[in-house]
Amino acid sequence: xxxxxxxxxxxxxxxxxxxxxxxxxxxxxxxxxxxxxxxxxxxxxxxxxxxxxxxxxxxxxxxxxxxxxxxxxxxxxxxxxxxxxxxxxxxxxxxxxxxxxxxxxxxxxxxxxxxxxxxxxxxxxxxxxxxxxxxxxxxxxxxxxxxxxxxxxxxxxxxxxxxxxxxxxxxxxxxxx
Numbered sequence: 041x042x043x044x045x046x047x048x049x050x051x052x053x054x055x056x057x058x059x060x061x062x063x064x065x066x067x068x069x070x071x072x073x074x075x076x077x078x079x080x081x082x083x084x085x086x087x088x089x090x091x092x093x094x095x096x097x098x099x100x101x102x103x104x105x106x107x108x109x110x111x112x113x114x115x116x117x118x119x120x121x122x123x124x125x126x127x128x129x130x131x132x133x134x135x136x137x138x139x140x141x142x143x144x145x146x147x148x149x150x151x152x153x154x155x156x157x158x159x160x161x162x163x164x165x166x167x168x169x170x171x172x173x174x175x176x177x178x179x180x181x182x183x184x185x186x187x188x189x190x191x192x193x194x195x196x197x198x199x200x201x202x203x204x205x206x207x208x209x210x211x212x213x214x215x216x217x
Contacts, residue, residue: 042077063168
């Protein structure tokens, strides 16, 4: 079981489908952690909100297209550096009906829209790409060096191609998205 919470501000609601975001999310989760129950939160936001969060958590006073916050794989945040012992997150008991939260994804809609126009792809494909990219970060993937980047990009491309295939040709096992 997977619980995916998706928040889309009304201003973007006519341009983005919750179902599309959910489909992209499930595709990448099925590739990387099949049959693992989890909870994940995905929110779209405006440029000002993204800039504020990016400054607060990364110390970068600029807008970015996606930010990921992982519950399992801590990253460096503004004003702190990880020590070796900080990388082990202590497990705690969840209530019996609560799924483990793997993280949160924040996607900046105006940046996604700008990226889509620049690449000539539909906005939904760009948002799917950013969601997939963000989830891979939540799951511990990174692109800091060539081999890590190649591994992450391979999974990202596979999930995005599957998303586009399903979106373009929904079959009997895939609802129209």
